[in-house]
Amino acid sequence: MDYDVLKIVHVSAVTLSFLGFFARGLGMIGDASWIDSRLARTLPHVVDTVLLLSALGLVWMLRMSPFAAPWLTAKIVGLVVYVLLGTVALRRGRTKRVRIAAWVTAMATFVYIVSVAITKNPAGFFAAVG
Numbered sequence: 001m002d003y004d005v006l007k008i009v010h011v012s013a014v015t016l017s018f019l020g021f022f023a024r025g026l027g028m029i030g031d032a033s034w035i036d037s038r039l040a041r042t043l044p045h046v047v048d049t050v051l052l053l054s055a056l057g058l059v060w061m062l063r064m065s066p067f068a069a070p071w072l073t074a075k076i077v078g079l080v081v082y083v084l085l086g087t088v089a090l091r092r093g094r095t096k097r098v099r100i101a102a103w104v105t106a107m108a109t110f111v112y113i114v115s116v117a118i119t120k121n122p123a124g125f126f127a128a129v130g
Contacts, residue, residue, distance in 0.1 A: 009050065021090075022107070059072070074124070075116050
């Protein structure tokens with residue numbers, strides 16, 4: 001597969017993953033019954049698998065070691081934080097207040113990850129502030 005095509009697949013998967021997480025968070029806030037449907041529980045795993053495989057493909061095509069580039073390491077750490085916050089937001093949070101706080105923080109973490117990807121700087125958009 002061509003690098004540019006794989007990058008489009010990756011960015012599309014990033015977008016779909018975020019939109020799905022955003023929608024499920026709104027559903028959680030509104031106590032929507034659809035968030036417990038089979039599709040709402042399965043589709044995010046399909047999208048995130050495409051996202052992960054495309055990320056690994058891009059790293060392989062660029063011959064990068066994931067931990068050799070500080071910005072890529074920052075993205076990986078940010079991804080782990082995002083996933084953990086996402087599980088609190090959509091499943092593990094004991095109260096709605098905790099789930100909403102985790103959801104908002106997860107979205108902020110997502111913005112940080114995207115900023116790192118765009119700037120190729122571990123500080124992301126915060127690098128422009130200092």
